Amino acid sequence: MVTTIDLNCDVGEGFGAWRIADDEELLGVVTAANVACGFHAGDPRTMREVCESAVAQGVAIGAHVGYRDLAGFGRRFLDVAPGELVDDLLYQLGALDAIAGSAGGDVRYVKPHGALYNAIATHDGHAAAVVEAVWQYDPQLPILGQPGSRLFAHAKEAGLATVAEAFADRGYSPDGRLLPRNMPGAVLTDPEEVAKRCVRLVTEGEVVAVDGTVVELRAGSLCVHSDTPGAVALAGAARTALREAGVELRSFA
Template sequence: MDLNADLGEDFGVWRLGDSLALLDIITSANVACGFHAGDPLTIRRTCAAAVDRGVSIGAQVSYHDLAHFGRREMDVEPEELCAEVLYQLAAVDGIARAMGGRVSYVKPHGALYNRICRDPEQAAAVVEAVAHYDPSLPVLTLPGSVVHAVAAEAGVTTVCEAFADRAYTPRGTLVPRREPGAVIHEPSAVSARALQMAVKGSVTAIDGSLVPVTARSICVHGDTPDAVRLARAVRDDLLAAGVSLRAFA
């Protein structure tokens, strides 16, 4: 099982999360590309630290929305969105290569992530950018997302992930962040959910029902309060249960 987290989300004097500490725990780093968070220096430092620790680097592409951290729903023309994703991907990969590594996968962020799970047009724009840049790069997304079919048509691989620190609806989608209980903060609850996902292939939805989850990667958000403690609890419990951890890409 892969363990990923969103990193490199500092911007100028603004600090968010502890990327260096998380890089000692996770196996894949979703590096912010500067459109929802991050800046050139932060990207450089995050990529260098990931390479030093042998952590796989992913480009966390998003809508161009620094003011709302990429979590605002936006309508972007497909050609423009494709260009923006291509821009972000090329920027982070260029810096990663300068640091001795490379981008190994793509993970959309926030509103873009949720949008392309249900919107074939927006999904096609993201997939087109990946296909233009490097069609061998897998796209990380939810099980059941429309991205899977769109990417398959373009010859781009998709990889399923699950979220240890987010609540699920009975349909297998994430509970919107604006709703109470959408984000889970208790380390024991987060690690128990991760173990359930990894070992039993399911997650308990907000109504108590069991939802099947087939995932190759588990995410713990880097901007969640006490994210380092949550990620460490997940890692420790997975290893204790005999689940091996390694990057999917």
């Protein structure tokens, strides 16, 4: 039985006057914050506010890097050349690290966002680009992602650390992949259901797919998306249920 687990959440995904979630409330619940770096969402002021709050609350800061797709929230695949993607990722890492440093913190890990996260499960070129960017920037940074992905295969070859992630609020297919968001059952919004799923993931290492198949999934971190309706309640329910099950919440970073 796993006795500790990281609980992460995507934060800083507003832009200008637009705010997508209650970042302050979420940072009071989670142990790791995936901070948008300005390409799929976020801006310098938002990044600073989130980093300052994360440092104050003892939450690990991670770079939530993605395709250069602000209009599409990073959820559209962009067929960019791997070399160009490396440069885009380095730009995002450097920007967040500078702002985190000015707030008294630092970037502790990297987590790809949205369409990039899904693409690098099978896309060798983009998976290798993510690994190359992290290796060039800081080979000590762990990468958070899907177990069994091409990303993890390339990271292993490069000697980079990886942390397997499971999703509290997303539906799974029988092959262990995330369901596309336009499919029924792709997004979970019931706090009780999410809480039970988290406890099962941590204590039993498995998740029930949308068709009822039990899928083995051993993770070092659980994620709640900030743009899922009721995200604060979902994260809070997960935290409470895990603690009641004897699981300590602690960042892997």
